[in-house]
Amino acid sequence: MTPEPDVLRKTVDAYVQAVAHGTVDDVLALYAEGATVEDPAGSEVRTTEASIREFYAVLEPIEQTSELLTCRIAANTAAFHFRLTSHFGENTFEVDPIDVMEFDDEARITSMRAYWSPEDLKQV
Amino acid sequence: MTPEPDVLRKTVDAYVQAVAHGTVDDVLALYAEGATVEDPAGSEVRTTEASIREFYAVLEPIEQTSELLTCRIAANTAAFHFRLTSHFGENTFEVDPIDVMEFDDEARITSMRAYWSPEDLKQV
Numbered sequence: 407m408t409p410e411p412d413v414l415r416k417t418v419d420a421y422v423q424a425v426a427h428g429t430v431d432d433v434l435a436l437y438a439e440g441a442t443v444e445d446p447a448g449s450e451v452r453t454t455e456a457s458i459r460e461f462y463a464v465l466e467p468i469e470q471t472s473e474l475l476t477c478r479i480a481a482n483t484a485a486f487h488f489r490l491t492s493h494f495g496e497n498t499f500e501v502d503p504i505d506v507m508e509f510d511d512e513a514r515i516t517s518m519r520a521y522w523s524p525e526d527l528k529q530v
Numbered sequence: 531m532t533p534e535p536d537v538l539r540k541t542v543d544a545y546v547q548a549v550a551h552g553t554v555d556d557v558l559a560l561y562a563e564g565a566t567v568e569d570p571a572g573s574e575v576r577t578t579e580a581s582i583r584e585f586y587a588v589l590e591p592i593e594q595t596s597e598l599l600t601c602r603i604a605a606n607t608a609a610f611h612f613r614l615t616s617h618f619g620e621n622t623f624e625v626d627p628i629d630v631m632e633f634d635d636e637a638r639i640t641s642m643r644a645y646w647s648p649e650d651l652k653q654v
Contacts, residue, residue: 448605481572521609
């Protein structure tokens with residue numbers, strides 16, 4: 407059975423927090439087995455846990471904050487706009503992609519596709 | 531060849547305007563032959579021109595305004611957050627979905643999937 411919208415929203419909230427503040431394990435715990443990640447859309451789809459782990463491992467050591475700006479739920483899917491702010495010493499960069507996720511019956515992410523391009527990355 | 535991001539953005543702009551102010555033909559002109567429409571995500575996918583025409587025909591007579599809030603382009607896809615405001619006499623309703631579109635090499639829409647739920651429809 408498709409989880410209630412509020413349950414899916416909690417996974418989205420947890421994801422946005424985990425990407426900024428969590429470990430790779432915190433992020434991976436939100437994914438179902440066999441999940442796929444395509445970030446950005448049009449790039450090679452990551453289909454193994456190792457390749458998804460590699461993707462998030464890049465973010466783990468960065469000092470970051472995040473904010474969920476808009477989240478829309480439809481059936482077992484969510485589309486959401488969020489802002490990720492990364493600090494490198496005195497330099498701060500912002501990117502605010504739109505991500506689309508599908509979920510299984512336990513509200514674990516089965517697929518993630520992120521919509522953004524390098525031009526959306528801004529120094530602030 | 532994938533159109534430039536600015537070209538895809540123009541189709542998105544034209545779509546957001548046509549949905550509010552245009553005729554069904556104006557909207558359909560932005561779609562490629564064989565396009566699909568799933569609005570909201572999780573509902574039956576419309577795969578024929580007749581069924582897509584039927585979908586937009588409902589919107590044509592309504593007095594509406596629209597605004598593109600955020601648009602993210604990645605490869606041949608766009609994800610965008612927009613607001614559609616509908617006036618029925620003295621009553622005004624707002625909905626601001628996130629739509630995801632794929633485009634062909636001529637920047638015509640080959641698929642549209644809209645993320646929103648009835649709870650997102652607000653009287654303002």
